[in-house]
Amino acid sequence: MKKTVVVPLAQGFEEIEAVTVIDILRRAGVEVIVAGVSPDPITGRNGIRLVADRPISEVKAADIDMVVLPGGAQGTEYLAKCASTQQLLKDSAARGKYLAAICAAPTVLSGLGLIDGKRVTSHPSVETKLGKVSYSDHRVVIDGNVITSRSPGTAMEFAMALVEILAGKEKAGEINKGVLARL
Numbered sequence: 189m190k191k192t193v194v195v196p197l198a199q200g201f202e203e204i205e206a207v208t209v210i211d212i213l214r215r216a217g218v219e220v221i222v223a224g225v226s227p228d229p230i231t232g233r234n235g236i237r238l239v240a241d242r243p244i245s246e247v248k249a250a251d252i253d254m255v256v257l258p259g260g261a262q263g264t265e266y267l268a269k270c271a272s273t274q275q276l277l278k279d280s281a282a283r284g285k286y287l288a289a290i291c292a293a294p295t296v297l298s299g300l301g302l303i304d305g306k307r308v309t310s311h312p313s314v315e316t317k318l319g320k321v322s323y324s325d326h327r328v329v330i331d332g333n334v335i336t337s338r339s340p341g342t343a344m345e346f347a348m349a350l351v352e353i354l355a356g357k358e359k360a361g362e363i364n365k366g367v368l369a370r371l
Contacts, residue, residue, distance in 0.1 A: 191218045191354040193254045194247050196273050197240060198225040200262025203232040204340035205290045209256050212347035215363050216355045223247050225270040233260045245272040249279035253354060259291025259311065259339070268296045277302060281333075286353065288335040290346050294318055297334070307331040311339050344369045 193213055195206060213220045224230050224240030231237050255277060257267060267273050273296070281287060281302050289297055294310040297303045298318045307322040309329040327342040328335070328349045335353065337346035348371055352360040364371060 191253045192221065192251060193218055193256055193350070193354070194221045194223050194244075194252050194276070195256045195258065196223045196225055196244050196267055196270070196276070197230045197238060197258070198263045198266030198270065198273075199231055200260050200264075200266065201230065201232045201238075201258045202260035202263065202291055202340055203234055203236045205260070205343045205346075206232070206238070206258035207236075208343040209258065209290075209347045209350065212344070212351060212363060212367070213354070215366070216351040216359050218351070218354055221247060221252070225266055225273055233262060243272075244270065244276065247272075247276055249276055249283050249285060252280065252285060254286035254288060254350070255280050256350065257287075257289040257293035257296055259289075259293045261292055264292040264296060267293065268299050274300060284333060286333045286335060288337075288346070288350060290337040290343065291339050294336050303334055303336075306334050308334065308336040309338050310336060345371055 222241045223244040225244045229237040291311045292314045304320045309324045328337045
């Protein structure tokens with residue numbers, strides 16, 4: 189059964205984190221919905237523009253398997269303030285869906301109380317903003333249905349971990365034969 193992931197994008201998103209995840213998941217045969225929290229095109233922190241597949245308000249937790257939040261300080265702030273993103277995250281958590289976040293984006297999950305008591309990681313600059321968590325400095329941390337990672341430099345490992353969760357270790361290995369990531 190094909191898996192579906194939504195990647196919400198907001199102005200100021202971290203391009204490497206978003207594009208790496210979108211690309212690697214699509215290579216693995218996962219349906220990825222790029223959902224805009226603001227009108228198209230959405231400009232990343234380094235001026236790269238992406239076009240969303242649909243508005244975040246049209247995405248429902250019942251229709252997806254995972255939400256992946258890219259970082260970027262400004263993008264993360266917009267994600268945290270977006271009512272549709274908040275609702276999607278809460279509904280996804282209530283349904284036991286996977287929640288993944290990289291860099292500063294775990295702060296969005298923390299702000300909603302969705303990672304309390306979990307083992308997580310993030311960019312070191314936001315560690316103190318994560319609340320009641322067990323913090324790790326590992327590059328990718330998986331605790332139940334929550335997957336977190338540290339920065340643009342860990343985006344490939346993060347993406348491959350997501351493939352392994354959604355499509356299996358063999359598929360992750362198959363994808364890596366083509367991209368030759370150091371994992």
